[in-house]
């Protein structure tokens with residue numbers, strides 16, 4: 001397996017996390033929290049049953065490509081606001 005270097009600081013101390021969380025995830029964007037979700041596919045942290053990401057142990061940078069476009073959760077929230085649908 002090839003070494004992965006941090007995109008921010010070139011450190012070789014990159015830690016990869018693979019966590020099976022199924023549909024037990026809670027995601028908060030700004031003040032809106034969504035509970036009991038599968039891992040969103042469009043946030044750069046894995047998807048489906050698994051959280052998967054790599055983080056630099058020197059600078060804390062999560063490895064990936066950002067900024068991301070509006071996520072599905074943000075789109076849903078924006079559309080529900082537009083329609084005047086209130087959620088708890």
Ligand SMILES: [Zn+2]
Nearest residue numbers: 006009056059
């Ligand atoms: Zn780094």
